[in-house]
Amino acid sequence: MIGYVILFGLLLGACYWIINPLLQEDVRRYGFTQKPEDILQALKNKKNGAYATIRELEFDLSMGKLDEEDFQILKRQYTQEAVGYMKEMDKLESLQATFSKSVDTVFEEKIEQGVAEIRNHESTARKYIYCTSCGEKARVERRFCAACGANLDKHRKNYLQEEN
Numbered sequence: 806m807i808g809y810v811i812l813f814g815l816l817l818g819a820c821y822w823i824i825n826p827l828l829q830e831d832v833r834r835y836g837f838t839q840k841p842e843d844i845l846q847a848l849k850n851k852k853n854g855a856y857a858t859i860r861e862l863e864f865d866l867s868m869g870k871l872d873e874e875d876f877q878i879l880k881r882q883y884t885q886e887a888v889g890y891m892k893e894m895d896k897l898e899s900l901q902a903t904f905s906k907s908v909d910t911v912f913e914e915k916i917e918q919g920v921a922e923i924r925n926h927e928s929t930a931r932k933y934i935y936c937t938s939c940g941e942k943a944r945v946e947r948r949f950c951a952a953c954g955a956n957l958d959k960h961r962k963n964y965l966q967e968e969n
């Protein structure tokens with residue numbers, strides 16, 4: 806019986822020693838203890854590191870230490886790495902921007918966007934086509950000409966194609 810208790814204790818201890826470093830790693834990686842500015846700076850450093858590496862690769866290529874094919878593969882790899890850092894920086898910066906704005910400003914911007922959406926919708930709704938049978942102006946969403954009754958579908962298709 807005592808053997809089981811000791812075994813259980815040992816297992817518990819093992820679990821703690823395995824899980825605790827993982828939690829610590831989470832804190833490091835996801836920056837619970839880091840300031841956004843520090844994370845941004847770290848990302849910037851990594852990005853600049855990738856730039857410098859690409860420059861070194863260019864140099865190695867020009868010195869003949871690297872063949873074109875390897876150069877392209879490595880360059881793509883480091884470019885993608887830099888793109889990743891830039892995306893992370895972008896996310897962080899927009900998050901920072903959101904939090905630094907007052908709630909009112911954020912809402913005001915949303916309202917502005919909403920109004921702009923309606924404005925855009927109106928500008929498409931107010932497009933006109935001209936009937937090719939009689940020349941009368943008709944709203945683009947109409948199927949038939951109000952003046953002569955001609956089918957406007959065909960003209961609308963042309964019109965929309967021109968628009969696109």
Ligand SMILES: [Zn+2]
Binds near residue numbers: 951
């Ligand atoms: Zn007509």
